[in-house]
Amino acid sequence: MRTFLSFAVILLMPYYMFGQKVIPLYYPDSIPNSIPSPDREQRTTDAKGVLLVSKISRPTLTIFLPEHVTGNTPAVVICPGGGYWVNALNIEGTDEARVLNSWGVAAFVLTYRIPDSAYCVHPEIAPLQDAQQAMLQVRRNAMKWHIDPRRVGIMGFSAGGHLASTAGTHFDKVLVPDPEHISVRPDWMILGYPVVSSDEKVSHKGSFEKLLGKKTRVFNLASGRRQPPGNDAPEFAVKRFREKPAVLGGLVKPTTRTQL
Secondary structure (H helix, E strand, O other): OHHHHHHHHHHHOOEEEOOEEEEEOOOOOOOOOEOOOOOOOEEEEOOOOOEEEEOOOOOEEEEEOOOOOOOOEEEEEEEOOOOOOEEEOHHHHHHHHHHHHHOOOEEEEEEOOOOOOOOEOOHHHHHHHHHHHHHHHHHHOHHHHOEEEEEEEEEEEOHHHHHHHHHHHOOOOOOOOOOOOOOOOOOOEEEEOOOOOOOOOOOOHHHHHHHHOOOHHHHHHHOHHHOOOOOOOOEEEEOOOOOOHHHHOOOOOOOOOOOO
8 A cells, every 4th residue: 555655646746857846737637639648758868968858748847946036037948959759858958947047047848749649639739739838837827936927938949949939939829728818928039059940951851840741831830930920029049059050041030139
């Protein structure tokens, strides 16, 4: 009995990673656009020390709060990259969260669903649903975490940069339950070497194909470069050292100044 109770507590309670609290992104058994399936998530560390999380069907948020938080503390949701095959959790997630904390910024690292028809009805929208749900969760719990719901941005790297830019340009249609009508629009976007263009000359084709298959029309809809200007979140983009300048050619428009 004691063993069973211990196992139940592990399953039902939020768990901790590297001293930070990890919570389910959705309530149990309420993940939208999902097909009941076993949890086959895998975590491996490659030769370079990169923590790779694959086969994610149960998304989570890891909460990183700075030592001193006030009611106006800004916050950032972080989307790791990984070509929509994996989440590179440490080098494009938790490492950045700790730096943000040192600057007094709250950070929430998202492990989003890897598109797969084995556990998603519509795999192509699952990551965006998770990004929108993350924005809702952070704003919904703003008072609890002592953050400013009007200062919540999103950050992403590589394919995670595509997801962040999609969240910052496709917020008019909310794809998750939102009975309180909380905005899912990020207040800003920070995009690290983002995959934001479906143009084969500059894009990372594998990321788009893993997310969408090979449907050209859907490629165009998912390309940040092909979205008409509107009420998009202000954006700041960076590229890696020695990266081709064209990799940022998918940005919709020049960066608008914003302040954390």
